[in-house]
Amino acid sequence: MFGSGILKGLGVTLKHITTSYLDDVKSIPTRYAGGNTIIRQPMNEEGLFTIQYPEERRVLPERFRYVPMLIYDAETGKDRCTACGICAKVCPAQCIWIVRDQNPDGKPIPESREFYVDIATCMGCGLCAEFCPFDSIKMNHDYELSTFKRYPDLVYDKEMLSVPTTYYAQLYPQAWAEEQERARQKAEAKQKRAEAAAARAKAKEAAAKKAAQIKAAAQKQSSTDV
Amino acid sequence: MSGTPEAVVKKFPHWIEKMSEAIVGEEDGVWIVKPNALRAVAKYLKEKKGYDFLANVAGVDNLLHPNRKEVDRFEVVYHFYSTERGGDYIAIKARANAENPVLPSLVPIFPTADFQEREIWDLYGIKFTGHPNLRRILLWDGFFGHPMRKDYHEAYYEEEHRPYNSRYPEGHYVSQEDRTPWKNNLVFPNAFDPEHWQAPEIYYEVGQDFKNIEKLKTDRIVVNIGPQHPSTHGVLRMIVGLEGETVTGLELELGYLHRNHEKIGERNTYLMNIPFTDRLDYITSMTNNFGYVLAVEKLMPKVVVPERAEYLRVIMAELTRAMNHLFAIGFLLNDMGAFYTPSLYAIEERELILDLFEMASGSRMMCNYMRFGGVAHDVDENWVKLAIELVHNRLPRALDEMEALLTTNEIMLARTKNVGYLSPKDAIAYGTSGPVLRGSGVPYDIRKAEPYSIYDRFDFDLITEEGGDVYARYMMRIREARESVRILKQALRDLPGGPVMGKPLPYMVKIPANEAYTHIEAPKGELGFYIVSDGTPNPYRYHVRAPSFVNLNSLATMAVGHKIADAIIILGSIDIVLGEVDR
Numbered sequence: 091m092f093g094s095g096i097l098k099g100l101g102v103t104l105k106h107i108t109t110s111y112l113d114d115v116k117s118i119p120t121r122y123a124g125g126n127t128i129i130r131q132p133m134n135e136e137g138l139f140t141i142q143y144p145e146e147r148r149v150l151p152e153r154f155r156y157v158p159m160l161i162y163d164a165e166t167g168k169d170r171c172t173a174c175g176i177c178a179k180v181c182p183a184q185c186i187w188i189v190r191d192q193n194p195d196g197k198p199i200p201e202s203r204e205f206y207v208d209i210a211t212c213m214g215c216g217l218c219a220e221f222c223p224f225d226s227i228k229m230n231h232d233y234e235l236s237t238f239k240r241y242p243d244l245v246y247d248k249e250m251l252s253v254p255t256t257y258y259a260q261l262y263p264q265a266w267a268e269e270q271e272r273a274r275q276k277a278e279a280k281q282k283r284a285e286a287a288a289a290r291a292k293a294k295e296a297a298a299k300k301a302a303q304i305k306a307a308a309q310k311q312s313s314t315d316v
Numbered sequence: 317m318s319g320t321p322e323a324v325v326k327k328f329p330h331w332i333e334k335m336s337e338a339i340v341g342e343e344d345g346v347w348i349v350k351p352n353a354l355r356a357v358a359k360y361l362k363e364k365k366g367y368d369f370l371a372n373v374a375g376v377d378n379l380l381h382p383n384r385k386e387v388d389r390f391e392v393v394y395h396f397y398s399t400e401r402g403g404d405y406i407a408i409k410a411r412a413n414a415e416n417p418v419l420p421s422l423v424p425i426f427p428t429a430d431f432q433e434r435e436i437w438d439l440y441g442i443k444f445t446g447h448p449n450l451r452r453i454l455l456w457d458g459f460f461g462h463p464m465r466k467d468y469h470e471a472y473y474e475e476e477h478r479p480y481n482s483r484y485p486e487g488h489y490v491s492q493e494d495r496t497p498w499k500n501n502l503v504f505p506n507a508f509d510p511e512h513w514q515a516p517e518i519y520y521e522v523g524q525d526f527k528n529i530e531k532l533k534t535d536r537i538v539v540n541i542g543p544q545h546p547s548t549h550g551v552l553r554m555i556v557g558l559e560g561e562t563v564t565g566l567e568l569e570l571g572y573l574h575r576n577h578e579k580i581g582e583r584n585t586y587l588m589n590i591p592f593t594d595r596l597d598y599i600t601s602m603t604n605n606f607g608y609v610l611a612v613e614k615l616m617p618k619v620v621v622p623e624r625a626e627y628l629r630v631i632m633a634e635l636t637r638a639m640n641h642l643f644a645i646g647f648l649l650n651d652m653g654a655f656y657t658p659s660l661y662a663i664e665e666r667e668l669i670l671d672l673f674e675m676a677s678g679s680r681m682m683c684n685y686m687r688f689g690g691v692a693h694d695v696d697e698n699w700v701k702l703a704i705e706l707v708h709n710r711l712p713r714a715l716d717e718m719e720a721l722l723t724t725n726e727i728m729l730a731r732t733k734n735v736g737y738l739s740p741k742d743a744i745a746y747g748t749s750g751p752v753l754r755g756s757g758v759p760y761d762i763r764k765a766e767p768y769s770i771y772d773r774f775d776f777d778l779i780t781e782e783g784g785d786v787y788a789r790y791m792m793r794i795r796e797a798r799e800s801v802r803i804l805k806q807a808l809r810d811l812p813g814g815p816v817m818g819k820p821l822p823y824m825v826k827i828p829a830n831e832a833y834t835h836i837e838a839p840k841g842e843l844g845f846y847i848v849s850d851g852t853p854n855p856y857r858y859h860v861r862a863p864s865f866v867n868l869n870s871l872a873t874m875a876v877g878h879k880i881a882d883a884i885i886i887l888g889s890i891d892i893v894l895g896e897v898d899r
Contacts, residue, residue: 095723095725095728099722103721153676182584214682229678
């Protein structure tokens with residue numbers, strides 16, 4: 091029948107209208123009551139797919155990346171960064187600029203004095219975080235960075251980039267747990283090595299003692315022979 | 317190409333200058349054809365050998381290549397495929413000297429060479445004699461110089477040795493905008509006089525041969541559609557000649573989004589290019605990554621990709637395909653006048669797929685997920701569970717819903733049936749690929765013709781539609797998305813455990829001097845990467861064969877003779893993304 095296809099199509103539209111209204115009705119009196127409601131579309135979401143930003147926000151997955159952040163140890167206050175410069179070399183937009191620190195004698199030390207990231211050119215690819223050998227750069231989840239002036243507001247210096255390990259642990263719970271596990275294993279291995287070394291030293295000592303005893307005994311015997 | 321080099325040269329002495337150095341897959345090298353025999357060789361390959369599909373035409377400037385000091389400066393590489401037999405390409409090269417780079421055009425034999433030769437003229441300054449419309453395509457007509465030449469230095473990055481050191485050599489932040497346009501970012505012709513300079517003519521007489529259209533008693537007018545127009549899918553300008561409402565001629569004006577992706581690619585290291593490929597076709601960044609890493613892996617014979625990574629790559633690529641086809645259908649509807657509501661129905665599932673991408677890679681659109689020798693991150697159990705739920709329930713349902721909305725809809729049929737017909741012969745000749753080619757009934761899908769990665773392990777059908785019109789391309793996309801779902805089901809079922817990355821590669825990989833062309837079946841068609849390496853950390857030549865760009869060749873042929881409203885739909889049915897067209 092001519093027109094049946096249109097009716098079928100209108101049925102689809104009608105279904106969408108009803109499901110989206112039903113979805114809205116569920117949260118009567120209003121959907122946006124609590125201010126910063128955080129929602130995410132689950133796999134079985136029907137109806138409303140849109141998120142009313144900024145009243146509603148999505149839950150960000152752990153791997154979400156936006157711009158880099160520099161991590162320092164919350165307890166000691168020491169930077170993880172050693173100013174090796176790999177992040178600056180691997181950056182596709184070349185937006186990282188590092189100055190290595192010096193000790194009073196003028197010799198370079200593995201710490202950064204200045205660390206800049208030009209957020210305006212950063213493309214958020216996350217390669218710096220991926221290739222950092224000291225887990226010092228990670229990607230921040232904070233995506234509301236707008237300012238009125240590009241220079242110098244969007245050139246982030248070390249102070250603006252630095253975050254404590256506690257912040258990192260909160261943002262990346264899984265990666266943090268893995269990191270702790272790795273550190274624990276490393277420490278364990280180190281201890282084991284130290285123990286093994288100690289045991290070896292002990293054994294060596296004992297062997298030396300024994301050898302000395304044998305030698306002494308042999309000497310004694312040889313002297314008695316004479 | 318069979319036979320030892322001497323034998324081949326002896327067999328065709330009047331065609332072949334010599335053989336090139338060995339390249340990947342061609343130990344004997346490829347033919348370097350004498351310029352005046354180029355057309356004869358192309359004709360021979362097309363008619364005698366069955367290589368009917370000219371996939372890629374790329375220019376190379378040999379100026380700084382360490383192994384090519386003695387040869388002529390410019391080189392054009394042609395990659396031919398056979399749509400009947402499938403299999404690997406056959407490549408030929410032709411060289412032109414530095415003083416007067418001229419080569420014969422292949423447009424009379426392969427119309428697909430049209431845009432690609434214009435691009436080479438634009439970026440390399442190689443003239444093609446016999447080309448019907450040889451003018452700049454990506455750059456502005458008043459541009460001075462040819463930027464892809466090796467002696468043309470990119471503004472601000474004027475070092476010979478790239479990757480360049482730093483954007484801020486002394487730590488000074490200078491706004492790049494402050495340096496343009498009247499300071500040191502400009503190159504002028506020698507006798508440039510700004511007082512008497514006149515802007516070049518950029519309005520052209522539009523017109524193909526359209527004798528078959530009846531002369532109407534109307535004024536002939538020329539209408540510019542775009543560059544800012546919702547129906548051009550971005551910044552594309554169509555210059556349309558009209559008799560009444562009938563399109564009598566159509567010219568495309570491209571390059572509004574041009575940023576010379578290839579020049580940027582040549583100053584980057586191989587790794588740095590991965591996030592840049594995301595920005596080519598920004599709807600399908602996963603497949604762009606896929607094509608690029610395959611192309612570079614072809615040049616790195618030692619790299620082994622772990623099983624799990626192969627599966628993850630295919631899963632990501634097929635999710636992208638399903639998403640892209642739904643997206644294309646949604647925006648085709650937009651072009652037909654069903655504004656926004658149905659197109660939003662089409663991209664609901666896209667939202668969920670992007671969530672999956674975000675969980676796996678960290679970003680929704682600019683995924684930057686694949687690496688040489690694997691993928692960047694592993695996915696967890698929960699991700700696989702969500703993906704299975706999506707693939708088994710939601711995607712098939714979404715496709716069913718799209719079909720209920722459209723397939724028998726009388727308005728849809730009236731607007732799309734017999735509109736924009738492209739015959740199979742034309743589709744091959746114009747170098748179209750992907751749903752446009754298969755929508756014209758040519759069974760050519762790279763996943764079947766030359767299976768890359770692990771596509772030979774999956775059971776899926778090669779879809780073709782015989783119609784050749786907009787409706788056929790729509791059906792093509794729906795059915796192909798269903799096949800993607802089929803592949804996804806198998807891949808998610810068989811997804812093995814294990815690592816996703818072999819031995820981690822350093823951040824700066826050096827690749828021995830070689831060259832290769834690799835193509836994959838991207839959702840929009842054949843996405844190819846032609847890479848020439850010279851042993852340094854950055855590619856010597858990096859060329860992207862963008863499917864949308866080459867598919868646009870056929871637009872004028874399809875649109876002439878239809879009403880102007882249909883021309884919009886025909887453009888929508890090609891499914892272009894301007895990030896890829898303009899590069």
